[in-house]
Amino acid sequence: MKVAIVGAGPAGAHLAALLSQNGCEVLLFDAREKPWEKPCGGGVTTKALREFEFLQNGDSEKQLVSTVRVIGASGREVSVQPKSDFAIYSRAELDRLMRERAVKAGAEFVCARVARIAREAGKWELRMQDGREFVCDFLVGADGATSKLRPKLGIEFKPRDFIYGLGWHIKTENPADWDASRVDIKYLTSSAGYIWAFPRADHISYGIAVKYQERTPAQLKAELLDFIEAQLPHIAREIKASTHHSTAHATFYGAMIPSLVVESWDVLKVSDAAQHWALIGDAAGFVDPITGEGIYYAIKSAELLAQAILTRTKDYEGLWRAEFGADLRRAAEMLDRFYYGKFLGQPFTERLIQFARHHRGVRDTLNDLIAGDQDYLSLKRRLFRNALKI
Ligand SMILES: Cc1cc2nc3c(=O)[nH]c(=O)nc-3n(C[C@H](O)[C@H](O)[C@H](O)COP(=O)(O)OP(=O)(O)OC[C@H]3O[C@@H](n4cnc5c(N)ncnc54)[C@H](O)[C@@H]3O)c2cc1C
Known part of the structure; x- marks a missing residue:
């Protein structure tokens, strides 16, 4: 199986590493020759560091965080100490680490901007901006938030x-x-x-x-x-x-x-097994709508797609929906209440900070939310339980 991956950010590079390690021939395209300081906070949650061991032990420089200061719009603030590592990466460093892993695993890196794609006789044909052409069996769009492949594959974000x-x-x-x-x-x-x-x-x-x-x-x-x-x-x-x-x-x-809205999550379909294409990472919309965290989901979706491609029995759509889709949809559902909602007459975020200052249970919830360890599906129940105690 020859796989073309367009985009060598965390999603594309991780997929390239996993498929190459398992015997696929991989072409990894990126318009930029060298990883660069992308617009990104570079915050990598405890959950991501725990799950992806190469982030914890890789040779790239990262800043470990010992305090997260959360400030409300009114200026009221609370400081929480992450219970486990929470790291800030320079994106040039993170992308370098991940791209090097892919090439070491056997992927061929091609510095080129993919300009056109076409499905011909059961194969994908890719044409670069510089005129070069490549043919592959499976096409993966990992080309980020403003993906050009996404609309070509029939998916429109509003x-x-x-x-x-x-x-x-x-x-x-x-x-x-x-x-x-x-x-x-x-x-x-x-x-x-x-x-x-x-x-x-x-x-x-x-x-x-x-x-x-x-x-x-x-x-x-x-x-x-x-x-x-x-x-x-x-x-x-x-x-x-x-x-x-x-x-x-x-x-x-x-x-x-x-930051997909609920209606978009409900109709989202980011692959076609028969037509041999799939999207991962930001190109697929896999970002927490409330926090904007996307690095974890970029890497996780790459892992799930690798499983689906390598086993040929698992369904990528089912995998991502079960693993994180329901939770991100829930976040989209809660977004308005989180940012504009009121709780006991005050903005919700103000109350969260106020309660966290005085109540260990709420502080722990906030801590887990920042660490990526608190899912949205059970957040309301947990906050409500704490609020009752208060
Ligand atoms: C301001 C900002 C702050 C953020 N802060 C955080 C944060 O603190 N923590 C967090 O987890 N997430 C954060 N994110 C989100 C995070 O940056 C993304 O979720 C993550 O980079 C997604 O990885 P990706 O591999 O899907 O896409 P990207 O990292 O965007 O990689 C896409 C790659 O595709 C390449 N490409 C695009 N088009 C083509 C083409 N036609 N041909 C060839 N190559 C192409 C690009 O050069 C790029 O390298 C932030 C995002 C922004 C914008």
């Missing part, structure tokens, strides 16, 4: 199925400027999203993300700059004074993140 995020990767010369083992998360007033500050080895990733078109990029920038100003006033001043998006110390980024 604007409501996305979050928009922007921010700056900030370098400061003074390490005392920030506590490298602490991450900050700040909820916003009446918006489905949050601000983050995630420290990496040599910079901090500051970002803000909300449901697409909920706020203009200018509004998002202004809100994030207020947050940065409170922590790094000299950098905020530098950005505000500049006529460019990026400055000497701050590299600007902006990108879409899938």
Whole structure:
């Protein structure tokens, strides 16, 4: 079986490694020759580190987090100490680690942008932007949130199925400027999203993300700059004074993140076993709609598709739905209540922080939510039980 994987991010690279290790001939395409600092917080949850041993033990540099500071829109805050490792990766580093694993396992990396695909006589024909052509038996779209393969395979996401995020990767010369083992998360007033500050080895990733078109990029920038100003006033001043998006110390980024609505989860079909194609990772929409966490689901979906391809008996659609589909659908269902809902007269996120400050049970729930260990299917029940105790 010759498999073409378009996109060498975490999803594509992991699938390439698994299939190559098991005897498939794999072509792994990416438009970029070298892994780069993608727009991403790089937060890798405890659950992901526990399940994917190569993340824990790989040679790539990561920042381990000892404190997560969660701040409400009102400024009320609570700090939680993750019970197990929670890591922040530079995306250049994470993608390098994963791409190298794939090539070591035997995948052939092709630096090219896939421009056209066509199904001819039971095979897939791929045409690169530079004119080169390749033929394969099975086609995998791992080309990220704004996948070009997805619409070609008949799947359309609507604007409501996305979050928009922007921010700056900030370098400061003074390490005392920030506590490298602490991450900050700040909820916003009446918006489905949050601000983050995630420290990496040599910079901090500051970002803000909300449901697409909920706020203009200018509004998002202004809100994030207020947050940065409170922590790094000299950098905020530098950005505000500049006529460019990026400055000497701050590299600007902006990108879409899938955040599928319930109706989209209900009709989502990301493969066709008869036609020999499948989507994984962001291309398939596999991101937590509430938190925007996608790295875990990128790697997990690659693992499930590898199982389906290698055994030829397992159904990929059934596997992803059972493994995480129901939970992500539940997150989509809860999104409005999580971000706009009220609990005892206050925004839900404010109450969560307030209760977490005073009640160990709620603090543990918040901790597990951040660690990826609290599923959405049982979240309401657990919070309700804690609320009753309070
Ligand atoms: C602002 C922001 C913050 C985020 N923060 C977090 C976080 O803290 N934690 C977390 O878990 N997730 C986070 N995410 C989500 C996370 O980045 C994605 O879920 C993850 O990168 C998905 O991996 P992937 O392999 O599916 O896609 P990607 O990593 O996007 O990889 C897709 C690859 O496809 C290549 N490609 C695209 N088109 C073509 C083509 N035509 N031909 C060849 N190659 C092509 C691209 O070059 C790219 O390398 C964030 C996302 C954003 C935008």
